[in-house]
Each structure stands twice: as C-alpha cells, then as structure tokens.
Amino acid sequence: MQTFDQKVVLVTGASSGIGRATCRELAARGASVILLARREAGMQETMSAMPEEQALAIKTDLSDLASLPAMVEQARAWKGHIDGFIHCAGAGARARLRDVTTESMLRCMRVNVFSFVEIVRKLMRLKKNTDLLQVVAISSLAAMGHDKQLIAYGASKAALETAAKIMAVELASRSTLVNLIRPAFVNTPMNTGADATLGDFTTRLEESGYQPLGIISPEEVAQMAVYLVSPAAVHISGAIFPINGGVPC
Numbered sequence: 001m002q003t004f005d006q007k008v009v010l011v012t013g014a015s016s017g018i019g020r021a022t023c024r025e026l027a028a029r030g031a032s033v034i035l036l037a038r039r040e041a042g043m044q045e046t047m048s049a050m051p052e053e054q055a056l057a058i059k060t061d062l063s064d065l066a067s068l069p070a071m072v073e074q075a076r077a078w079k080g081h082i083d084g085f086i087h088c089a090g091a092g093a094r095a096r097l098r099d100v101t102t103e104s105m106l107r108c109m110r111v112n113v114f115s116f117v118e119i120v121r122k123l124m125r126l127k128k129n130t131d132l133l134q135v136v137a138i139s140s141l142a143a144m145g146h147d148k149q150l151i152a153y154g155a156s157k158a159a160l161e162t163a164a165k166i167m168a169v170e171l172a173s174r175s176t177l178v179n180l181i182r183p184a185f186v187n188t189p190m191n192t193g194a195d196a197t198l199g200d201f202t203t204r205l206e207e208s209g210y211q212p213l214g215i216i217s218p219e220e221v222a223q224m225a226v227y228l229v230s231p232a233a234v235h236i237s238g239a240i241f242p243i244n245g246g247v248p249c
C-alpha cells in the first residue's frame, strides 16, 4: 500500500476556491500536487501555502480539449506517476431558459465534463492496470435539478455524475476508483461578489432558508476529496457523497 507521502495528485481548479483548499490539504498531508488552471497568479497564491518541492503548476485551459493529452504527459513526467486526480474546475452559468445558448451549454460541458473524460482517458493510457488510480469529481446539488436558471450548469453536472459512475464500473478491474462529491452552496468566488458566475447567493440563502445549515467552507469539501484519494478509501467507487448543507437530496 502506498503512503500519502508518495502520492502525486493532479488537481484542476487549483487557482481558487475548492481546488485551492484541496491542493493545500493534499500538500499538508505530504502529497505532491500538480496544479492546473488558466490563471497563473491564482496558482501562485495557492502554492504560497505549500512546500515548494511538493507543487508543480501547469497553466491549462480545460476547454482546449486537444491540448489535454500533452498536458497530462507533461504532468506525469514530473514524478513518473500520477496516483490521484481531483477535478475541481467548474464553469458556471445562470440564465433563464429563454436566454440559454448552445454556446453557454457547450462551455459548461467542455470544462465540467469533456475535459474530465479526456484527462481520465489519458491517465488510463499511461498507467499499468495494477497501478491504483483514485479519481474524484466535484459535482453540484444543481445536478438534482432543484433550482431554477441553472440549465447549462445543472445539465453538465448531471452528465458529469453519469460519466463518472459509468467509468467506475468500467475501470474497476483496472484498479481505478471514481467517486463524486455533490456540494450545496460553498463559500467561493463562484458564488460571492459581483462577478459570481452563479450569482451572489449569500442574501438569497439568508432570506430563503434554502440551505438550513448555512454556507459550506471550501475546506470541508477539500477534506472529503482528499479522503477519497487517500489510502483509507480503496474500497469505494461509483459513489456520490453529498455535502448538502441540510438541503434534502
């Protein structure tokens, strides 16, 4: 059994929010982390709280699907193996049905689903069948279809969940575990401030009581993601773990 110290974990969305918290938690447990995002400054900020020798940043636009196989090869060349992949990156969009465009749906699908499939496919090509690979994808409560104006985002997260569950079945015989985390609202830039792609939710949460346990911290989601790539979680695959803030789901 590998110890956490020998693990190398690839993390998308490493420049912000849940991805940032995940990278830092992994490093604190002794893992080496490959950070992926478009914003180099954001990744540098993440790495400022990590030991230098445990972090490698690769600037990546996940919507450029053709570039991803070469990126995975570059990432793997760093330590010669990749043992975990946590897909935190997410593209959000909030719009009424009448305003939804095919392009906004495709943008969510590319970042949230297609890039995930491409990266896992390439990781599978590079590893031996006996090498353990633990994969985690961050879905969303939006996949359940509870909330309005989230057609592009929610549909992409539902597609992500189904793709990951099918991978779990298909890849079990090749020592590969695939799980999902389905958070309710988390306190990250996706939801806070004027630029929030899903809209600033704090007032809405307070007024509506939609999420009775309150806003989730990115660190709480990170803890679960790190557990799912740890040596303690080698008999779990195809599962969805809700961090639901008390919202029935």
Ligand SMILES: NC(=O)c1ccc[n+]([C@@H]2O[C@H](COP(=O)([O-])OP(=O)(O)OC[C@H]3O[C@@H](n4cnc5c(N)ncnc54)[C@H](OP(=O)(O)O)[C@@H]3O)[C@@H](O)[C@H]2O)c1
Pocket: 012, 013, 014, 015, 016, 017, 018, 019, 036, 037, 038, 039, 040, 042, 060, 061, 062, 063, 087, 088, 089, 090, 091, 092, 111, 138, 139, 140, 141, 182, 183, 184, 185, 186, 187, 188, 189, 190, 191, 218
């Ligand atoms: N916040 C919530 O309430 C909530 C709830 C449920 C699920 N989630 C999910 O949690 C995950 C993390 O989101 P967050 O809340 O931490 O939001 P965030 O702070 O806005 O982070 C989003 C991350 O995705 C990356 N990203 C977006 N488009 C990308 C692209 N084309 N190429 C590469 N990276 C890209 C961003 O990096 P760059 O901009 O640097 O590229 C950033 O690191 C997402 O999958 C989100 O859907 C969030």
